[in-house]
Amino acid sequence: MSIDDQLDAELRRLFADDRLDLRPRADAGGTIVSGARRVRRRRAVLTSGGGVMAVAVLVAGGVLLTGERHRPEVPLAEPPAPTQFSSQLPPAPVVPPGPTQSAPESSPAAPPHPSSPPEEVPSKKATPPPRSGKAPVYGPELEPVGYGRLRLGMSPEEAAASGVVLEGAGGEGCVTYKATSGTPSVASVIVSPNLGTVFIDPAGSVRTPKGIGTGSTREEVYAAYPGTSTGRGTDLHLVAPAGNGASFVMDLNTDGTVADLNLERNDQDCYG
Structure with missing residues (x-):
């Protein structure tokens, strides 16, 4: 077999190798063959085995040359933008505890003593003033000078002129009358x-200007007057x-409370 036939067979074997996943150019074979012939002419003294090795070296160089030509161009990365320094200091790094350090264990809160009563919180509400114990007396006021528009010393005519209606014969x-209006x-x-x-003897519950009236006790009457x-x-x-020149006249119940409150002139001349 001639050297050309050996070269052609070796090329076919190399191109058929499954480990080669690069596709050579269409004119790669002719380029390699021309280069091999130039080498063969220069190294005619080499034996057939040495020629085969030279061809293998040239084939490998051609494969590398083909890969370099078909390698995609990768754009250069743009230089990073200059760092803008902030006026604020970065937060201090948190240093985790070392392997020999351990966080202090929090001791559980002691439960309250079962016999200790809960602490009372004072109330912010105003404390009402203590009551005097005297029940308030309700009703219209019987004044020392009269009752409503009716005044001590008025005659029936004067009472009628003041708007007081006295019913009676x-x-x-x-004479005893009944005042039905003006009081x-x-x-x-x-x-x-x-x-x-x-x-003047009013019907119902009345009271004096000092709060004495129906239901007041004897002690309260003496204290006020x-x-x-x-x-x-x-x-x-x-x-x-x-x-x-007048007095409050009161009749008491058997328990000592006021049952009836009247007003009379001290110089009256109608009864004893």
């Missing part, structure tokens, strides 16, 4: 022919000074 001497409530009225109205005295020979009848 009239007559000589002291906070209906009231029995005694009129003297000499002194005018001398006694220190000059109070008993009358008509019994301690269930009290007379408290009202001022302006």
